[in-house]
Amino acid sequence: MLAFWIVMESTGRVIVASSGLPADVFSEKCATRQVLDHIASKWTVLIVDALGDGPRRHAELRRRVEGVTQKMLTQTLRLLEADGFVERAVTPTVPPEVSYALTPLGQSLREPIAAIRLWTETHINEIERARAARTAGASG
16 A cells, blocks of 8 residues: 655645655646646536536536537546546446546545636626726727
8 A cells, every 4th residue: 555645844845756846836847837737727627516516427527517528528537537636437337337536636626626616606797897898998
């Protein structure tokens, strides 16, 4: 069994195990930048939020996340699986049944993602008013 731990500097910063350097998303070379890119993706946010209620099959996810293409859904699920956020389960039936579920790491993303979704839904009218005002000012 593998043991995982967070290595911290005396300053309390996380040290990236692969590089030995402090985790810093502002550093172009830090592995955290790539992870941030993955989790900040529109499709990642929507898929993680959709899986928050429990496992779903590919077709169910595609219906829930309107506008996502089959290719983009598959690519995003593969990235999420590679990063350890999602697990793929295959039930040996004919045809095989494949479902996707959040791992404990993926579950830890639910709260911040749900907060972003709620913030967006709460403030959409203010954002649309600002956009309309900017458009009106630009054409006037």
